[in-house]
Every structure is written in C-alpha cells, then in structure tokens.
Amino acid sequence: MTGIEKDLVGLGEAVVTLFIVLDPFTVVPFYVSAAEKLPPERRGGFLNTLIYSAVFMLLAFIVIGDYLFELLGVTLKDFRIAAGLILLVYAISSLFDIEIGAPSSSESVERQAIVPLATPLLAGPGSISTALYFRYIYGYPIAIGSVLINAALAYVILYFGERLMRLLGKHGALLIDKFMSLVLAGFAVSLIRASL
Numbered sequence: 001m002t003g004i005e006k007d008l009v010g011l012g013e014a015v016v017t018l019f020i021v022l023d024p025f026t027v028v029p030f031y032v033s034a035a036e037k038l039p040p041e042r043r044g045g046f047l048n049t050l051i052y053s054a055v056f057m058l059l060a061f062i063v064i065g066d067y068l069f070e071l072l073g074v075t076l077k078d079f080r081i082a083a084g085l086i087l088l089v090y091a092i093s094s095l096f097d098i099e100i101g102a103p104s105s106s107e108s109v110e111r112q113a114i115v116p117l118a119t120p121l122l123a124g125p126g127s128i129s130t131a132l133y134f135r136y137i138y139g140y141p142i143a144i145g146s147v148l149i150n151a152a153l154a155y156v157i158l159y160f161g162e163r164l165m166r167l168l169g170k171h172g173a174l175l176i177d178k179f180m181s182l183v184l185a186g187f188a189v190s191l192i193r194a195s196l
Helices: 003-022 024-035 040-072 076-095 106-111 113-122 125-138 140-195
Strands: none
Touching (some): 040 106
C-alpha cells in the first residue's frame, strides 16, 4: 500500500468514525426548534454560525487542546462532566419548555447556535476526543480534513432536516423534539457518570 493509499484509508476511517460520533441527525430537532424562532431570512446565518462554531471548536482542540488542558490542569474527564451538565440543563429546559436566561429575543436564540447546538451537541467531548485521536494516529492533515468533510455533511443534513421536520407536521416534530430531549438527558447523565 502506497503512502497516498494509506492516507486515503486513514481519511476514510477518520471521516466515518467522526461522523458516527458527531451524529448530526440527533441535532436536527434541536436545530429546527431554535431556527423556527427566527425570521426566515436569518436562518441561513444561524446555520452558518452553528457549523462554523463547531468547526472552530474541533480545530482548536486538534491544534491546542492538549496544551490548554495541561496548562489549566483540566482532564478530558473534567471536560466531559462540564459538557454533561450543560447538556442536562438544556435537555430539562427543552423537555419542560423552561426558558433559561433572558426572554427569547432573536439575539438570544442566535446564541443557541454556539451553545448548546455547536458545542456540546455537535462538537462535544466525544467528537473532540475522536478528532484528537486521529490527529495522534494520522497527523494534522487527516484530522483537519475529516473535520471539514464532516462539517459539510452536517450542514447538508441540518439544512434538509428543517424540511423533514416540516413533513412530520407540528405534532410529529414536537414528539420527536421531546423524545430527543429525553434521550439527550440520558446521554448527559451517562457522560457525567462515566467521568466520575
């Protein structure tokens, strides 16, 4: 196997594994729920902010994550607990339609593109540690390439996810939103439990 073939195999492995961990399909109900609170002309910018923020988080951790954790004395387990707590609060507020923070203005909705949608839902502890793992195994180009390819895939899935949720209708979309909030709460607790 030549060097180029090894790189292609490594890139394929990194893209598929990171896609499974990112799992943009699970973000669709939360993205649509937030995007619907915005006027249609601002939804494209909202999606762009979400994707750019997730890419920034993943690339930042690929490049400086180890050094930052070491400098601050933070372990990956500490990071996972913090992300689990954020996700748990978001899941509970979504389940019970509790508004956290300031009243829901378009500016406060747009902030949701960064927290919790971009991170920790899309670029969470699992995807960050997976990206770091592939940086160790295959180097920077493959790790960064896998992040960029997955960002493009996530963009397409979220963009068409809005149409899918519309096809499900109001009650179907609400049911999926509440179901995913419950699943998210379980995932958040598992993150915390596994890290303690």
